[in-house]
Structure formats: structure tokens, C-alpha cells
Amino acid sequence: MxxxxxxxxxxxxxxxxxxxxxxxxxxxxxxxxxxxxxxxxxxxxxxxxxxxxxxxxxxxxxxxxxxxxxxxxxxxxxxxxxxxxxxxxxxxxxxxxxxxxxxxxxxxxxxxxxxxxxxxxxxxxxxxxxxxxxxxxxxxxxxxxxxxxxxxxxxxxxxxxxxxxxxxxxxxxxxxxxxxxxxxxxxxxxxxxxxxxxxxxxxxxxYQTHNKVTLFVVTDHPERVYEIIREVTHHSATELTATGMYSQQERGIIYSIVSRTEAKVVIRQVLESDPHAFVNVVKTDMFTGRFYMDDIH
Structure with a gap:
């Protein structure tokens, strides 16, 4: 700790x-x-x-x-x-x-x-x-x-x-x-x-920051994954609770929208931190809501 x-x-x-x-x-x-x-x-x-x-x-x-x-x-x-x-x-x-x-x-x-x-x-x-x-x-x-x-x-x-x-x-x-x-x-x-x-x-x-993708990270270490996303992208994330249907084990899902270039860095660091994590990247054409960077203020 x-x-x-x-x-x-x-x-x-x-x-x-x-x-x-x-x-x-x-x-x-x-x-x-x-x-x-x-x-x-x-x-x-x-x-x-x-x-x-x-x-x-x-x-x-x-x-x-x-x-x-x-x-x-x-x-x-x-x-x-x-x-x-x-x-x-x-x-x-x-x-x-x-x-x-x-x-x-x-x-x-x-x-x-x-x-x-x-x-x-x-x-x-x-x-x-x-x-x-x-x-x-x-x-x-x-x-x-x-x-x-x-x-x-x-x-x-x-x-x-x-x-x-x-x-x-x-x-x-x-x-x-x-x-x-x-x-x-x-x-x-x-x-x-x-x-x-x-x-x-x-x-x-x-400059690809305006091209966004959605990350779904299934992991046993959601806090660790969130810290990586926050450190790399300066954006927040949402944690969901899920159950693996095959293993019947409870796992966390971290959901976040990041830029295409940031996604590559996040995925690499997530897999280094948790080799058993499952990452799904989805192309994001449009979204609405609060999406501000915390490092420009």
C-alpha cells in the first residue's frame, strides 16, 4: 500500500x-x-x-x-x-x-x-x-x-x-x-x-486526438486500470460490475472514451499491468455529455 x-x-x-x-x-x-x-x-x-x-x-x-x-x-x-x-x-x-x-x-x-x-x-x-x-x-x-x-x-x-x-x-x-x-x-x-x-x-x-474510440476493459484490477487511463488521457472512466459466464467469477469492467492515439498507450500499459485483462476497442463516431480534460485547467 x-x-x-x-x-x-x-x-x-x-x-x-x-x-x-x-x-x-x-x-x-x-x-x-x-x-x-x-x-x-x-x-x-x-x-x-x-x-x-x-x-x-x-x-x-x-x-x-x-x-x-x-x-x-x-x-x-x-x-x-x-x-x-x-x-x-x-x-x-x-x-x-x-x-x-x-x-x-x-x-x-x-x-x-x-x-x-x-x-x-x-x-x-x-x-x-x-x-x-x-x-x-x-x-x-x-x-x-x-x-x-x-x-x-x-x-x-x-x-x-x-x-x-x-x-x-x-x-x-x-x-x-x-x-x-x-x-x-x-x-x-x-x-x-x-x-x-x-x-x-x-x-x-x-494530430488524431479528435478521433475517439471506446475502451471496454474486463479486469480483476479495475482501480489499477483506471489509474492508467487517468494518467495517460486525463479523463475519467466508469466502472461496471460483471460476472464471467464461463468462470462464474465476478470481474470489473472499465468503460472510457479516449483518443485513437491514447488508446494504443493505454492498452499497452493495461496489459503490462494485468496480462489477463480483456480489452475491446470500439470506434466512436459521436457522443454527448461532459468530456473535459482535467490537465488544461
């Missing part, structure tokens, strides 16, 4: 590991995004989605029409101020603070990373720049944070409403592209659509 101090120590170590993971994934994603902006986006004169695209558009407007060169960081931080405040109230304090760190890091990296164009072929820039951007965003989301701006909206709907809205955000970015097209030419705006579409598809490929 573990003492209360041992349990607290384990929880503290788990929280520290989680925060380190968030920071590492987020900073790598921020650096990749900054390099992408300086190497691909600037070279092609493109306008990526979200507030980064708005920031770049404002930089172009001030530089071309007023002869003023604005740094990336202050514009990005001002634009993200409102979403950060809303996220703090609607999504969670921990998630918002971590995302704010990534927003600041991305802005600073973008200002200090040297511009090294890899290619000047605008079609290649649109495709591969979009792929790299999707990888950067996905790294942040997988780590447990985001790149800010419209990602706050995406995370809110995924975690609170279990709805994937990345394609709707892509449509919302059309406003920025229309302005860019009117001011700087429609070719750049149309190539930016390719960039954003490629980025969105890359996020769908790498």
Missing part, C-alpha cells in the same frame, strides 16, 4: 514530466514555425493561416504603403491578447499559460532567425511550406499546447464540443487572403490557399 507522501511525490514527478514535455514539444514547434516563416513564407510572399498570417499581412501593408518596417513580435502579441484572455476563461489556465509561452517564443524566434530561402519556386514553397507548418502546429498540439490565435478556437471545440473545426478555420482565413489578393495580387493569395490546405491536411494526419 502506497503512503500518501509517495502518491504525492509520484504525482509531482508526473506533473513535472508533463510540463517538460509540453515545453520541449512547444519550443521545437515554435522554432520550426519561425524557420518556416523566414525560409518559405517570406520567400514566396505567402500569408499563412491564423494570426501569423494577419501579422505578416500587417507587416506588408506598413512596409509597402507607409515605408515602415514593423517587427513581428509586438504585432503578434497584440493580436493574440484577446484570444489568450478568452482561452484563460473558457479552456483553462494551464493550457493558456503554456500557449502564451509558445506564442512569445514563436514571435521572438521569427525576429531573430535569419532569412535563408530554400527555393524561389512558389508552388514548391506553397506545398512544402504548408507541410512544415502543419508539422509545427501538430507538435504543439501533441505536446499539450498550441501556437495560439485560431488554435485556441480549434482546441476549444475539440475538447469541449468534440468537433474538428480546422476546415472551418481554413474557410475563415479566406478573409485575410481576399485582403491580401486585393492589395498585393491574387496569385500570392491563391498560392496561400494551397499552403493553408496542405497545412490543414498535415494536422489531420498527425
Amino acid at each position: 502506497k503512503s500518501k507522501n509517495e502518491t504525492c511525490d509520484q504525482k509531482l514527478k508526473s506533473d513535472v514530466k508533463k510540463e517538460i514535455k509540453i515545453l520541449i514539444f512547444g519550443l521545437i514547434g515554435a522554432l520550426i514555425m519561425a524557420v518556416n516563416i523566414k525560409s518559405f513564407v517570406h520567400a514566396g510572399g505567402l500569408y499563412p493561416g491564423g494570426f501569423n498570417g494577419v501579422t505578416l499581412l500587417l507587416q506588408s501593408i506598413f512596409e509597402n504603403f507607409f515605408g515602415i518596417t514593423l517587427p513581428f513580435t509586438p504585432i503578434s502579441l497584440i493580436l493574440n491578447a484577446v484570444p489568450v484572455a478568452v482561452s484563460f476563461l473558457a479552456i483553462g489556465k494551464r493550457f493558456t499559460v503554456n500557449t502564451t509561452v509558445i506564442i512569445v517564443a514563436t514571435s521572438i524566434f521569427t525576429d531573430i532567425v535569419p532569412a535563408i530561402p530554400i527555393t524561389h519556386d512558389i508552388l514548391l514553397i506553397s506545398i512544402f511550406g504548408g507541410i512544415v507548418n502543419g508539422i509545427a502546429v501538430s507538435l504543439c498540439l501533441i505536446g499539450g499546447t498550441s501556437t495560439g490565435g485560431t488554435d485556441f478556437i480549434a482546441v476549444f471545440f475539440m475538447e469541449k464540443k468534440n468537433t474538428d473545426v480546422f476546415n472551418y478555420i481554413l474557410l475563415g482565413n479566406a478573409i485575410v487572403l481576399i485582403i491580401a489578393g486585393i492589395l498585393f495580387g491574387w496569385d500570392k493569395a491563391l498560392y496561400s490557399i494551397i499552403f493553408q490546405f496542405t497545412s490543414t491536411q498535415m494536422i489531420h494526419l498527425l
